[in-house]
Amino acid sequence: MLQVSFIRENRKKVLSGLNKRKFKEINLIDEILILDKRKKRVQNILNKISEKENLISKKISNLVKSLDFSFQINSLKEKALFFKRKKKDLNIELKDIVQNLEKKLNQIPNVPDEKINENTENILFQEGSIYRTIECGLPHWELSKKFHLFDSDLGTQICGSGFSVYFGKGAKLQRSLIQYFLDQNIRASYIEYSFPYLANEMSVYATGQIPDKENQMYFIEKDNLYLIPTGEVPLVNCFRNNVFTYKDLPVRATTYTSCFRREAGSYGSKVRGLNRLHQFEKVEIIQITPSDTSYDYLDEMILHIRNILKSLELPFRLIRLSGETLGFSSSMTYDFEVYSMGQKKWLEVSSVSNCTNFQSNRLKIRYKTLYGKMELCHTLNGSSLALPRIMAALLENNQTENQIYIPKVLVPYTGFDYITIT
Known part of the structure; x- marks a missing residue:
């Protein structure tokens, strides 16, 4: 606010x-x-x-x-x-x-940074080669049927459309990605947290989901609780009403959670397979920083996620969002997108945002400056990374006629270096 x-x-x-x-x-x-x-x-x-x-x-x-x-x-x-x-x-x-x-x-969103354009998204850089390992490569939902990795029909049978069930090497690959992302974050000095998947109204209000995203969240009316739309919600709320000294900052934290979003009106070929789900897994990072250095720490977060994507050997690019597409709480947001060989399009896999003091004003997260003055902290958050589209890109970009290759950094986690037809 x-x-x-x-x-x-x-x-x-x-x-x-x-x-x-x-x-x-x-x-x-x-x-x-x-x-x-x-x-x-x-x-x-x-x-x-x-x-x-x-x-x-x-x-x-x-x-x-x-x-x-x-x-x-x-x-x-x-x-x-x-x-x-x-x-x-x-x-x-x-x-x-x-x-x-x-x-x-409560109705006013955060003010965009001066670098933000009104309706033009800036592609800042692109890394990795866009090449095909096989002619007429399959999209991931077809690969899943071929290699028995996940099943959207089972998800529909159990709970409805927009859910998927992973099994076999598909389940192991997802779990390996989660552990790899967490390990990378912990090595970068992020403290791991494990949370409930429910949050009260104050928690989702404090991070800006209410009133902006209220209709996109699952609400349990009997208990007045929300299923969390992102790990950012419990992570940032851990520090509500905290007062830090300058030397305490930045605070770095990470978590793995399932995320729940109603995504009303999401239908058609653009959201097939793992592209958009009501429940998906995500590893999140946040930082709480002094107000005068938050953009330096934003750059640090971008470099961290960039290195993770490079290690997965995926072609990706970084985009700075326009004012029109910024999230409600964000002053500046960068999106990482990976290229999907099977779908021939870019898929967003991470958003990294500086919310300045917009969230901390609601949360009353403050710090004492070196001169003893009390100021609001700045809060930053980023996906590192969202699992479904990373899974989709890994499957599509590493496919051959009879195998899907696993990036080298993941082999110690999966225990296998390729997936074959079973």
Whole structure:
């Protein structure tokens, strides 16, 4: 959530950033500033009334001590009663203003970084050769049938469309990828966490899923809990209300979770196989950093994920998202995409974002600067990596007529260096 002070001091910058997002409710910015002025005015009146109440209380106390029970005490008590009623009315008004202000602030996304273009995504680099190991290579859903790796029909039978069941070497390959990604993250000083797959409303609100992604999450009404859409939710919430020293930062954390997304309206050939699922596995990394170095740590995260993709010997590219496609909480996002030989298209496998202090404002994650000033931390998150599309790319890019080769770095985890027809 944006700070009102930031909006007040940077109104033109905020409006410019929201225009990059093609945000339609621009009028909310001035409505927020008007409400903020009203809030200050009411608060000032309340402060003055409190000062007058204190003076009256002292006068009454002095009169009682002097044994002067003249009409002055009754007059002062009447004034005190008037101020008490006035304060009650003002506190009701203030509560209404604060609730209305928060409601409007919740609708405002983060302000894009100045480098972000309005509707142009920038391809920053591309690595790896796009080549074919076999003519007319099969897409991964056909390879799965041929090599018996996973079955979407079984997923549909058990729970419905948008779910898959992995088995045999398909299940082992997925588990190997998860362990490999976690090991790489731990070697890079990320602390591993293991979480429940459920989160309360405060947790999904704090990271920006509510109200923006509320309709895309699975909600358990009886218990008022949400199935997590990403490991970012529990990871960042671990540090809610924390106050760090400058030397404590950055905090690096990683987790493996299943992720649950309703993905309403996702149908057709573009989402076949593992391309888009209601439940999928993902390894996530986050960093909590000082405000003045967060973009340096964002570069560090990008390099880390880049190295993982290189080790898998997959062709990939890095894209900086436009303002129009940025996530609600993000100020800057980079997407890693791998090339799918069987589908002849690029598949997103990781998003790496700097949310600046947007999440930490809701979470109250702060730190003391070297000068002793209290500031909000910046939060960063990244997929390292999302499993389904990595699986799809590995299967399609490493296929031959009768085998699928496993990247060398994964062989110690899988125990096999190729998959054959069984």
